[in-house]
Amino acid sequence: HRVAVGTLEWVQQCCGGARGSLPERAQEAGLETGHTLVYVGVDNNLAGALEISDELREEAPNAVASLQRMGLEVHLLSGDNPRAVARVAASLNIPLSLAHGGVKPEEKAKFVSTLQNQGRSVAMVGDGVNDAAALAQADVGIAMGGGVGAASEVASIVLLGDRLSQVVSGLELSRATLTKIKQNLGWAFAYNLVGIPLAAGAALPGFGIALTPSVAAALMGISSLGVMGNSLLLRISAWETMQNSDPTHSRQQVPK
Secondary structure (H helix, E strand, C coil): CCEEEECHHHHHHHCCCCCCCHHHHHHHHHHHHCCEEEEEEECCEEEEEEEECCCCCCCHHHHHHHHHHCCCCCCEECCCCHHHHHHHHHHCCCCHHHEECCCCHHHHHHHHHHHHHCCCCCEEEECCHHHHHHHHHCCEEEEECCCCHHHHHHCCEEECCCCCHHHHHHHHHHHHHHHHHHHHHHHHHHHHHHHHHHHCCCCHHHHCCCCCHHHHHHHHHHHHHHHHHHHHCHHHHHHHHHHHHCHHHCCCCCCC
16 A cells, blocks of 8 residues: 555545545644644545644743843744644734744745845744754754754754753843953953053153053953953853753753
8 A cells, every 4th residue: 555644635636536525624624723634545546534632841931031022023834724823823922913923944944044135134943854944054953952054053053952042042142142242342442452552652641650561561461361351251150041041950060
């Protein structure tokens, strides 16, 4: 026997265009419940349909709410039927205009490209082979650790903990790191703006102040220590971020 399981189009293609009253009845049932339908074909007959519903991850609502509070626009892309996607979007407080169902893998990548052409920076979160193209296209591809290898291979970031809350932690830590870089650059420029003229003797004629080579070298060392100390404060930021985004894992150590 030849058995095909998948979308109605796929089953009809594999089973010689099998048709009947089952698709209409199944579609009506799927629309009423908002579940995804998977059809089963045997030889040239459409044998049945399975109704599937995915459960949301426990941390999903909090993760989406945190991303929205950060000022990010959250889209939902899925290959499931639009009714099922709309139901999930409503439970996550994602506007229906940002929920897209029935999206094929190549369409996900095209959607990401469209956002980029509008001048937006796009981060894509996915865990399956259907997300691989979009993960590669996005400015930042984030793969869940529990997903397939294809997604992990093309992603910029792999969340080994397989928790959506780590998406929020990663973005917050990235922003904190960029802030530290700007602070260190500002400190270095200001420090050298004052130190270099003093070392060159600019204050010697008017104030009698000059820096000997040994003092100048010591001050440069102090500058480096200040930059290093400011950077090490990121460990505190990382610890606080992990506790705030995922209290159940607050005892996990910050990676070195």
